[in-house]
Amino acid sequence: MEDIELLNNTFDLYMKKGKEAKEKGNYALAKRNFMLAGETMMKIAKVSQGKLKEVRLNRAKRIVELSERIGLEKEKKKEEKGEDEEDEVKKWQQAQIPNIHFSDVAGLDDVKKAIKIRMINPILYPDKYKLYNKKTGGGVLLYGPPGTGKTMIAKAIACEVGAKFYAVKGSDIVSKWVGESEQNINSLFEEANKQDRSIIFIDEMDSLLGKRGQDIHNDKRVNEFLQQIDGFAGRNPNLLLLGATNRPWDIDSAATRSGRFSQKIYIPLPDEKARKFMLEKNMKNVPVSKNFDIDKIVKQTELYSGADIEELCDRAKDEPLLKAIETDSVIEVTNKDFDNILKIFPPSVTESELKKFADYNNEIDSLIKNRRKKK
Ligand SMILES: Nc1ncnc2c1ncn2[C@@H]1O[C@H](COP(=O)(O)OP(=O)(O)O)[C@@H](O)[C@H]1O
Ligand SMILES: [Mg+2]
Numbered sequence: 001m002e003d004i005e006l007l008n009n010t011f012d013l014y015m016k017k018g019k020e021a022k023e024k025g026n027y028a029l030a031k032r033n034f035m036l037a038g039e040t041m042m043k044i045a046k047v048s049q050g051k052l053k054e055v056r057l058n059r060a061k062r063i064v065e066l067s068e069r070i071g072l073e074k075e076k077k078k079e080e081k082g083e084d085e086e087d088e089v090k091k092w093q094q095a096q097i098p099n100i101h102f103s104d105v106a107g108l109d110d111v112k113k114a115i116k117i118r119m120i121n122p123i124l125y126p127d128k129y130k131l132y133n134k135k136t137g138g139g140v141l142l143y144g145p146p147g148t149g150k151t152m153i154a155k156a157i158a159c160e161v162g163a164k165f166y167a168v169k170g171s172d173i174v175s176k177w178v179g180e181s182e183q184n185i186n187s188l189f190e191e192a193n194k195q196d197r198s199i200i201f202i203d204e205m206d207s208l209l210g211k212r213g214q215d216i217h218n219d220k221r222v223n224e225f226l227q228q229i230d231g232f233a234g235r236n237p238n239l240l241l242l243g244a245t246n247r248p249w250d251i252d253s254a255a256t257r258s259g260r261f262s263q264k265i266y267i268p269l270p271d272e273k274a275r276k277f278m279l280e281k282n283m284k285n286v287p288v289s290k291n292f293d294i295d296k297i298v299k300q301t302e303l304y305s306g307a308d309i310e311e312l313c314d315r316a317k318d319e320p321l322l323k324a325i326e327t328d329s330v331i332e333v334t335n336k337d338f339d340n341i342l343k344i345f346p347p348s349v350t351e352s353e354l355k356k357f358a359d360y361n362n363e364i365d366s367l368i369k370n371r372r373k374k375k
Helices: 004-023 027-046 050-093 109-124 126-131 150-161 170-175 179-194 216-232 272-282 294-300 306-316 318-327 335-344 351-374
Strands: 140-143 164-169 198-203 239-245 263-266
Touching: 004 027, 004 050, 027 050, 109 126, 109 140, 109 150, 109 239, 109 263, 140 150, 150 164, 150 198, 150 239, 164 170, 164 179, 179 198, 179 216, 263 351, 272 294, 272 306, 294 335, 306 318, 306 335, 318 335
Parallel strands: 140 239, 140 263, 164 198, 198 239
Antiparallel strands: none
């Protein structure tokens, strides 16, 4: 019979070594030590009596199970991570040309014109741009309240020039920003660079390119990302760089320097004409009452974003649709249906948010004016 005290000491030692190895990430060593600890506990159980024997047997089993799981957990993590990253790269490689045209975007005529001059025509008419010695290149930052069509415009640009559309979200990159995701960003730029025409669209730019000087992780990220931009953008006129943000004041000013996201374009809430266009589009071919007055809804929806209008129309259809199912007939949508929803569904963009944009735009305006004065 083995000395129980010796067995107990041996058990303690294996457990200690196992824990240490696990903490250091040496899972193979941890696994072996826990396995030995389990076996030792089994020996201790065998020489024990009654209730104590049962308790020790269970403990031995639990430790053996634990040791088996260590290996599995690690394998699983590795697998998941590997797949994740592969998926991401695959997703980029499968980037497609979107099917949203400029004509689908309501209003924003000035914005469309600026984008045509800056991004679309240089690609479609390179000879003309050469003839006039027009400057090209550099990224564009679309900013404005949420739901105003920034993502939509980015896709429409890709569609108009026949470019592959590579979209990434700032927050996604940040949450995965460890060694490998730098690599992923690099491979994204490389992949996009290989195409005849491509657009890299970075949504939520503020979370990726926040102001430096407050958080070292952010600073490191900003520096690295700016390097990527400098390395690729501008060298290939057929690789366009587009960003979007609802919080332009949070972006580091180095990101909007010349050669980077140097042109900032404000995407405002839709005006009356744009709202009418969207309402008509959303109600197209839908049964509406004879005296359905779309202009009334246009007036009622000041400060509603494009996304709000889409949701409003969708919700206004709910009641008539329900009734139509219940009565197995066609029930027309009326202005009353819209009134009912409008009462409970205020615009998603608040006035204080709008004021922030107004202040920001004023700041930019006065900066430009000052610069002109100096010249
Ligand atoms: N100017 C617009 N023209 C047409 N639809 C719009 C417009 N703005 C918003 N929408 C609708 O709202 C949805 C959300 O818009 P999105 O482009 O994602 O907004 P943002 O990127 O500015 O937050 C779009 O898919 C579209 O259906
Ligand atoms: Mg968007």
